[in-house]
Amino acid sequence: MELLGSKPTRFGFGDGLVDLGERHSNVIVLGGDITGSVMTSLFKEKFPDRFFSIGIAEQNATTIAAGLALSGKIPFFASYGAFCALRNADQLRISVAYNEANVKIGGGHAGISVGPDGATHQVLEEVAFLRTLPHMTMIVPADYEEARKATVAMGEMVGPAYIRFGRSPVPLFTTPDTPFQLGKANLVMEGTDVALIANGALVWESILAAKELAKKGISARVINVHTVKPFDVETVTTAARECGCIVTAEEHQVHAGLGGAVAEVTAKNAPVPIEFVGVKDSFGGSGEPEELMVKFGLTWKEIYASALVAMERRDKGSSGFRAVKDVPVYSA
Amino acid sequence: MTDDMKRSLEFNETTFTNERRAPEGFAPIANEIRRDIVRMLVRAGSGHSGGPLGSADIFTMLYFGGNMRYNPADMQAPRDRFVLSAGHMAPVMYAALANAGCYPKKEQETLRKYNTRLQGHPGRDMHLPGIETSSGSLGQGISIAVGMAMSDKLVDKNDHRVFSLTGDGELQEGSVWEAAMSASHFKLDNFCWLIDNNDCQIDGRVPDVMDVYPIDKKCESFGFDTIVVNGHDYADLQRGFDRFLENQRSGSGKPTAIICQTFMGHGVSFMNDKFEWHGKPPSKDQATAALEELAQHP
Numbered sequence A: 001m002e003l004l005g006s007k008p009t010r011f012g013f014g015d016g017l018v019d020l021g022e023r024h025s026n027v028i029v030l031g032g033d034i035t036g037s038v039m040t041s042l043f044k045e046k047f048p049d050r051f052f053s054i055g056i057a058e059q060n061a062t063t064i065a066a067g068l069a070l071s072g073k074i075p076f077f078a079s080y081g082a083f084c085a086l087r088n089a090d091q092l093r094i095s096v097a098y099n100e101a102n103v104k105i106g107g108g109h110a111g112i113s114v115g116p117d118g119a120t121h122q123v124l125e126e127v128a129f130l131r132t133l134p135h136m137t138m139i140v141p142a143d144y145e146e147a148r149k150a151t152v153a154m155g156e157m158v159g160p161a162y163i164r165f166g167r168s169p170v171p172l173f174t175t176p177d178t179p180f181q182l183g184k185a186n187l188v189m190e191g192t193d194v195a196l197i198a199n200g201a202l203v204w205e206s207i208l209a210a211k212e213l214a215k216k217g218i219s220a221r222v223i224n225v226h227t228v229k230p231f232d233v234e235t236v237t238t239a240a241r242e243c244g245c246i247v248t249a250e251e252h253q254v255h256a257g258l259g260g261a262v263a264e265v266t267a268k269n270a271p272v273p274i275e276f277v278g279v280k281d282s283f284g285g286s287g288e289p290e291e292l293m294v295k296f297g298l299t300w301k302e303i304y305a306s307a308l309v310a311m312e313r314r315d316k317g318s319s320g321f322r323a324v325k326d327v328p329v330y331s332a
Numbered sequence B: 001m002t003d004d005m006k007r008s009l010e011f012n013e014t015t016f017t018n019e020r021r022a023p024e025g026f027a028p029i030a031n032e033i034r035r036d037i038v039r040m041l042v043r044a045g046s047g048h049s050g051g052p053l054g055s056a057d058i059f060t061m062l063y064f065g066g067n068m069r070y071n072p073a074d075m076q077a078p079r080d081r082f083v084l085s086a087g088h089m090a091p092v093m094y095a096a097l098a099n100a101g102c103y104p105k106k107e108q109e110t111l112r113k114y115n116t117r118l119q120g121h122p123g124r125d126m127h128l129p130g131i132e133t134s135s136g137s138l139g140q141g142i143s144i145a146v147g148m149a150m151s152d153k154l155v156d157k158n159d160h161r162v163f164s165l166t167g168d169g170e171l172q173e174g175s176v177w178e179a180a181m182s183a184s185h186f187k188l189d190n191f192c193w194l195i196d197n198n199d200c201q202i203d204g205r206v207p208d209v210m211d212v213y214p215i216d217k218k219c220e221s222f223g224f225d226t227i228v229v230n231g232h233d234y235a236d237l238q239r240g241f242d243r244f245l246e247n248q249r250s251g252s253g254k255p256t257a258i259i260c261q262t263f264m265g266h267g268v269s270f271m272n273d274k275f276e277w278h279g280k281p282p283s284k285d286q287a288t289a290a291l292e293e294l295a296q297h298p
């Protein structure tokens, strides 16, 4: 698995939308005043008749999207995830999910890697909310190429869907030929000693951790769960059974996101020790993206250290209680 | 319809057509809708009496006055649409749809019961013909209706009309005004906003809970062609609907707001204008008394 470049996932969303617009005349895009940031500006330029500016009104945009969907359109509404997943939570619950309205939401600037904007704009909780909504599909792509494919796929499926993407450039490591299927996790690297289960930017960090672990003779399996809902129970259960311990990694609160989903599934099907890498019950803050990823423990180093702990817990034959805040910070 | 049928707690299968009528033609329909509301609620043992009874005349004009064009035998066919934003007023919409022949009137007895298509608040997942959307969380339906009107006028470029009814307490939800702003921004002269202005909400009189007045000036300043009508006077209500039809016909580019001044519980004297009847059903004795009173009318 090699590095091919670096590009923001939001570019993948923007390019995917234009692609969809060319294929389907009933794709409509609603703007929330930050169209240049979340890349809906590309669609606006190309298909001005199918773009509507709703202004700074995320609740209204979400419910207008529901009205368009109930009229046979495929509406996308994109804003910052902080505002189009949580401020409009009730609209998503009733008018979108309960209605099974074919509404698509693009939540940009997700995670702390937004950087200098600070905590108010660094959404770290929306995966938890969205994956509890019946009928919802929730996608967290790992790189530009996957974001582009996911955007097209969510537009072509029927039903409510949400895609999470980021502002800053992140490593590009998949290609147009890499398979992508909603609800089907990608096996990124084979391995048998520990399973590193990640999504978003933390997939690449997991690959780096796996490469470091290999140097110590540890075989780590890397799984990219780009679709958090519906969840790929089979791939995760198999990984738990075959590796016997797991590290989850996500740019989100450690509670109730990807790690929570993995814990729910394995607790029922194949209980194994799990270590959780993510933001540990705190808000973000200003800084450069790279600084923040280090500060909040979202690099390959934490994944690496957590893998060692997970294996140790497995080998001692005890799941041994440990609080989430005790996850070790890597020191060389 | 015989007086015994009117007095009965049982549902009958009389239906009514949707056409322009003289004002006196509406009372028999409105009163049957009111009777069905009472019959439904006494069986359900819970639910909202006041708003549905008070807005029965508005719904009569909407579904039976030729103002909204639909085919009761096929509510999926291209049609004008109505979105009940005030979802708790579901019984009056259910009664209107039943009396239009969209589904069997007898099914009204299942209101709020296990597995019913007549959910306590409208649920689109139950596929009752004529239910365009789920609603119940206030302030959302009107935005959905704006999205539908955009789809009709701006995307499909057809001449379909979209109506939405909100309560007056509902105007306290800020997102209502986001929707209003966008209706005039997009020049949706195919959109008609009906406001059931009974001045009541669960906790009391609307201005005591949170003052929303002056409603007409607010609607005007949000770009609506606004008309205030007596929500129990069929000629006056038709004047409001005619204003809307003219706005659409002439391509005025203005959405229409019809502020319907009503009394909560209207038609049943012991409920009339009493906010205590917002969220409760009649007892069996109260239902019998209400039907007796309603049987005196056409």
Ligand SMILES: [Mg+2]
Pocket: B167, B168, B169, B196, B197, B198, B199, B200, B201
């Ligand atoms: Mg009221």
